[in-house]
Amino acid sequence: MANLVKEAKDQLKEVILNAMGMAVADGQLEPVPLPPFTIEIPNDTSHGDFAANVAMVCAKALKKNPRQIASVLMERMIFDGTYFERCEVAGPGFLNFFLSKRWFAKVIKAIETDGENYGRSDEGGHKKVMVEFVSANPTGPMHMGNARGGALGDCLAAVLDWAGCDVTREFYVNDAGNQIEKFAGSLEARYLQIYKGEDAVPFPEDGYHGEDIKVRAKEFAALHGDAFVEAGSKERREALVDYALPKNIKGLRTDLAKYRIEYDVWFRESVLHESGAIDDVVKTLSDKGLTYEKDGAVWYKATSYGGEKDEVLIRANGNPTYFAADIAYHYNKFAVRGFDKVINVWGADHHGHVARLKGAMDAIGLDGNKLDIVLMQLVRLTRDGEVVRMSKRTGKAITLTDLIDEVPIDAARFLFNMREPGSQMEFDLGLAVEQSSQNPVYYVQYAHARICSILKNLAAEGIAPAARSLDELLCFEAPEEIELIRYLSIYPNEILESAKTYDPARITRYVIELANKFHKFYNACRVKGEAENVMQARLALCLAVRTVIRNVLTMLKINVPDTM
Known part of the structure; x- marks a missing residue:
C-alpha cells in the first residue's frame, strides 16, 4: 500500500547521499563515515516540506561549519525523477526541501487507488502478535477499568493488524484458583x-x-x-x-x-491445571536450580531474574499460586502457540508484576523482551464537573453495562481512546451524549456526513465526481488544500507509530485533526461554482478525506454515518 511520506524520505536520502558522493569526488568534502541523520516534516512547513539535519551531524567529522557543508551539498543536489523541485539552507545548517505539485496530486491518487486499504502496510512482517486484554475475573460484573481496557486493547489490536501483524485477540478466563x-x-x-x-x-x-x-x-x-x-x-x-x-x-x-469486542480465543486457566502445564514449568525451573522449599512451599528464585523478592509457586497445601499459572500461561503463548510478540493490557496496579513475569520468561528459557505490558491508568467518570461513582439504576459502582446503557457505544470507544494508556483520564458522561462539535466523535462523524452532503447536493444538480488523471490534479493552490493533503499523507505513518508505541490514541487524535483541517478547507474553498477542473480536483480531495475518516472509524469499530 502507498506511503507517500516514506517514498519522499527515501528519495531525499538518495539525493543527499548522491550529493555527498559528488562533493567527496570533487574534493569539497573529506571521505569520512557518514553519521546517521534524520529527514522529517518540520512543524512549520512554510520554510519547506521536509528538512534534513545531515550538515549539522556531519560538522564534527568533516571539521567544517554546518552551513558551509549544507551549501556544498545543495549545489550538487539533483532532483530529476523525484517529487522535489528545490532546496534551501536555513538556520544553523538545516537543508529544507520543497515538494512539487505532483507529490500532492499523487497523494490523492494513492488514496483513491488504495481505498479502504489506505493506511495498511506490511511493516509488521506478518509476525504473530497476541493482544490479551480485559481478562476480567468471571466472578462478577466488569468495571470502568475493563471499559477503558476493552477499548484500548481492541483498538491496539486493530492498529497492529493495519501495521501488518498477524493479530490474535485473547481473553484469559480465570476459572481456577x-x-x-x-x-x-x-x-x-x-x-x-x-x-x-x-x-x-x-x-x-x-x-x-x-x-x-x-x-x-x-x-x-x-x-x-x-x-x-x-x-x-x-x-x-x-x-x-x-x-x-x-x-x-x-x-x-x-x-x-x-461493546463491539470479539475475541479470537477464550483461554481457560483451568486447562493449565488439568493438563499438567503448571507442573511442567515448575519442574523446568527446578531442573535449572531456580526453586527451593521453605515452610512446606515451593519457591522460585525470582530475585535471580529481576524480581524484588522470591515468589511462591506451590503453596504448602499443594495448590499452585496464580503466579505459577501465569508463567505456564505465558509459556503456552510463546513455546506452544509460537507467538512472536505478546502484549498484555493491564491496570496500573499490576506494575509490580511486570518485571517478575518478564524475568520468569527468561528463567524458563524464553525471551522476556518478547513480552510487553501496557499499563493503563484509572478512569474518573464525571457529569457536570462532578465525579460520578454510583449507578443511578442500581446505586452500586458503575459497570461496563451501566456505561453502554447510558452513553452511545461510538462515544465510549472513541473517548476511551483519546488519551494514551499511561495517563489518567476523565470520562465526561454529559459530553459523551452531546450532539455538538464539542463531542469529538460527533465532530469527526459530522465531517464525514458533511462530505456526503456535498456529494448528494451536487448529484441533485447532475454533477458527479469524474475520474481525474495525475496531471488534472496539479491545480491545488490554496494553503488549506495543501495543508489538508499533507495531513492525509501522514496517515500511514500514524498507523505505524501507533503500533510501535502501543498507543491507539494517536489515531483518534489524528482523525480529530483531520476533521478540523477539512472544516477549515470547506470554509475557505468552494467546491460548487468553481471552474470544472478546480471543482473536480476539490471533489477528489473531499473523497480522499471521506475515505480516510471512514477507514479510521471503521478500524475503531465506530459507526460512519452519511447523514446527521
Missing part, C-alpha cells in the same frame, strides 16, 4: 441463607458481596430447590460453580460483544 474458591464460598453462603436465613449462615469475610452473587444463588435455588442444602460442602460448591460460572462467562461474552 483462589478467586474461584472465593466465588464458590460466596455462592454457597447465599444459597444456604435462602433456606436457613442470613443470621444462621455467616458470609465469608473475603467473599464477593455483590448482588450478582445473590442473583445466581436464587437462580440455582429456583432450579434445584433445597436439594443441595444437606449435601456435602464440596459437592454443593462444585454444583453452584458449575451452574454460575458458565452463565457469568456467557455474560462477559455478551457484554463485550455489545
Whole structure:
C-alpha cells in the first residue's frame, strides 16, 4: 500500500547521499563515515516540506561549519525523477526541501487507488502478535477499568493488524484458583441463607458481596430447590460453580460483544491445571536450580531474574499460586502457540508484576523482551464537573453495562481512546451524549456526513465526481488544500507509530485533526461554482478525506454515518 511520506524520505536520502558522493569526488568534502541523520516534516512547513539535519551531524567529522557543508551539498543536489523541485539552507545548517505539485496530486491518487486499504502496510512482517486484554475475573460484573481496557486493547489490536501483524485477540478466563474458591464460598453462603436465613449462615469475610452473587444463588435455588442444602460442602460448591460460572462467562461474552469486542480465543486457566502445564514449568525451573522449599512451599528464585523478592509457586497445601499459572500461561503463548510478540493490557496496579513475569520468561528459557505490558491508568467518570461513582439504576459502582446503557457505544470507544494508556483520564458522561462539535466523535462523524452532503447536493444538480488523471490534479493552490493533503499523507505513518508505541490514541487524535483541517478547507474553498477542473480536483480531495475518516472509524469499530 502507498506511503507517500516514506517514498519522499527515501528519495531525499538518495539525493543527499548522491550529493555527498559528488562533493567527496570533487574534493569539497573529506571521505569520512557518514553519521546517521534524520529527514522529517518540520512543524512549520512554510520554510519547506521536509528538512534534513545531515550538515549539522556531519560538522564534527568533516571539521567544517554546518552551513558551509549544507551549501556544498545543495549545489550538487539533483532532483530529476523525484517529487522535489528545490532546496534551501536555513538556520544553523538545516537543508529544507520543497515538494512539487505532483507529490500532492499523487497523494490523492494513492488514496483513491488504495481505498479502504489506505493506511495498511506490511511493516509488521506478518509476525504473530497476541493482544490479551480485559481478562476480567468471571466472578462478577466488569468495571470502568475493563471499559477503558476493552477499548484500548481492541483498538491496539486493530492498529497492529493495519501495521501488518498477524493479530490474535485473547481473553484469559480465570476459572481456577483462589478467586474461584472465593466465588464458590460466596455462592454457597447465599444459597444456604435462602433456606436457613442470613443470621444462621455467616458470609465469608473475603467473599464477593455483590448482588450478582445473590442473583445466581436464587437462580440455582429456583432450579434445584433445597436439594443441595444437606449435601456435602464440596459437592454443593462444585454444583453452584458449575451452574454460575458458565452463565457469568456467557455474560462477559455478551457484554463485550455489545461493546463491539470479539475475541479470537477464550483461554481457560483451568486447562493449565488439568493438563499438567503448571507442573511442567515448575519442574523446568527446578531442573535449572531456580526453586527451593521453605515452610512446606515451593519457591522460585525470582530475585535471580529481576524480581524484588522470591515468589511462591506451590503453596504448602499443594495448590499452585496464580503466579505459577501465569508463567505456564505465558509459556503456552510463546513455546506452544509460537507467538512472536505478546502484549498484555493491564491496570496500573499490576506494575509490580511486570518485571517478575518478564524475568520468569527468561528463567524458563524464553525471551522476556518478547513480552510487553501496557499499563493503563484509572478512569474518573464525571457529569457536570462532578465525579460520578454510583449507578443511578442500581446505586452500586458503575459497570461496563451501566456505561453502554447510558452513553452511545461510538462515544465510549472513541473517548476511551483519546488519551494514551499511561495517563489518567476523565470520562465526561454529559459530553459523551452531546450532539455538538464539542463531542469529538460527533465532530469527526459530522465531517464525514458533511462530505456526503456535498456529494448528494451536487448529484441533485447532475454533477458527479469524474475520474481525474495525475496531471488534472496539479491545480491545488490554496494553503488549506495543501495543508489538508499533507495531513492525509501522514496517515500511514500514524498507523505505524501507533503500533510501535502501543498507543491507539494517536489515531483518534489524528482523525480529530483531520476533521478540523477539512472544516477549515470547506470554509475557505468552494467546491460548487468553481471552474470544472478546480471543482473536480476539490471533489477528489473531499473523497480522499471521506475515505480516510471512514477507514479510521471503521478500524475503531465506530459507526460512519452519511447523514446527521
